Amino acid sequence: MCQLPISRREWLKLASIFTATGAAPLLGALNARAASEPDAPVRIGYLPITDATPLLVAHNNGYFEDSGIHAEKPTLLRSWAQLVEAFLSGQVNVVHLLSPMTIWARYGSQVPAKVVAWNHVNGSALTVAPDVHSLADLGGKTVAVPFWYSIHNVVLQDMLRAQGLQPVLKKTNSLTAKEVNLIVMAPSDMPPALASRQIAGYIVAEPFNAAAEQLNVGKILRFTGDVWQNHACCVVFMHEHDLTQRPEWSQKVVDAIVKAQVWTRTHPQDAAKLLSKDGKNHYTPHVPQLLARVLAPQADDESRYLGDRAIQHADWHSRRIDFQPFPYPSYTEELVHRLKSTQIDGSSQFLSKLEPTFVARDLVDDRFVRKSIENAGGMAALGLPAGFARKETIVV
Secondary structure (H helix, E strand, O other): OOOOOOOHHHHHHHHHHOOHHHHHHHHHHHHHHHHHOOOOOEOEEEOOOHHHHHHHHHHHOOHHHHOOOOEOOOEEOOOHHHHHHHHHOOOOOEEEEEHHHHHHHHHHOOOOEEEEEEOOEEOEEEEEOOOOOOHHHHOOOEEEEOOOOOHHHHHHHHHHHHOOOEEEOOOOOOOOOOEEEEEEOOHHHHHHHHHOOOOOEEEEEOOHHHHHHHHOOOEEEEEHHHOEOOOEOEEEEEEHHHHHHOHHHHHHHHHHHHHHHHHHHHOHHHHHHHHOOOOOOOOOOOOHHHHHHHHOOOOOHHHHHHHHOOOOOHHHOOOOEEOOOOOOHHHHHHHHHHHOOOOOOOOOHHHHHOOHHHHHHHOEOOHHHHHHHHHOOOHHHHOOOOOOOOOOOEOO
16 A cells, blocks of 8 residues: 655654754765765766756766766665755765755755756646546645645645635644645655545656556646746755865766756657666666656647646646756745745744845855856757746746
């Protein structure tokens, strides 16, 4: 049977890391490792989801070596807790993290690390049981999110409130018709939980939404990129000591990642194959056909989703998942603003003290990615207009 929410032991572990005191031993290990190995190679930590695509493509295609730096085979981790712990302790030095999680890390746990680029945009959806036809049908039911500090949790709660539903974090099944209970669940557990009716839906990164479609156990109710246009989901997070003490190395790391994003946009079928269990590096346990549903969708998919209302903004021309590295300040500012009104289990008091424009300047170090984009052919190479500013478009 599928485990319902994340185990209490793991959640307590996460809750302890959510404090500066809990993070201190891990940061001590990080400092010791940095002192003993000042020229560490690229050590990528990742979860087996499409969010990791640019990091894995960069490794597979030899882009780090092309830049003159060595990269070890990426380390697959099974949960956000494992990934965060590995990063904070210095076992890995380049990771993809949920964008809100980086805010927690820097300001909730005082982690000396920064966002250096976006990893991808969109790439997530709200998937529901076959008998759920609208958000209103989720009243009195349970929906799973991958982590409290996730864009999934933020977007879902905005959508529910817009429909007059109240997101709640209850430990019991006693719900009113206007309440939707939210729980944290590992992405791989979500399709089985939906199939067994333990949950009515889940909101998560791919390919777990595509998996529900392929297994015929659920359907996509709404793509998150159709709610928040071209939003960041995961971002590239690196240790501050690498950015300050090894700027040339850091530049080469970001160069490789941006190069991988440009390649992936024009080679989606190849990317699906190399990321799959059939690829030479066996990065993920997924079959290439499943990954291709996300990275290289069929031409008629958009019309089907328009008919189902999973896509409501055809004029946005949003890809199911897309790759562009520039961390727009407007997004970070809006994310901080919305996190303040998002229910989060555990420590979140630090959010009330955060000023959005300060976070956009302090959390993000964009000096490397600006050069990398220029070297890759400019924003046009990523299908974007020139310039490093945009206005956020959110329609729930």
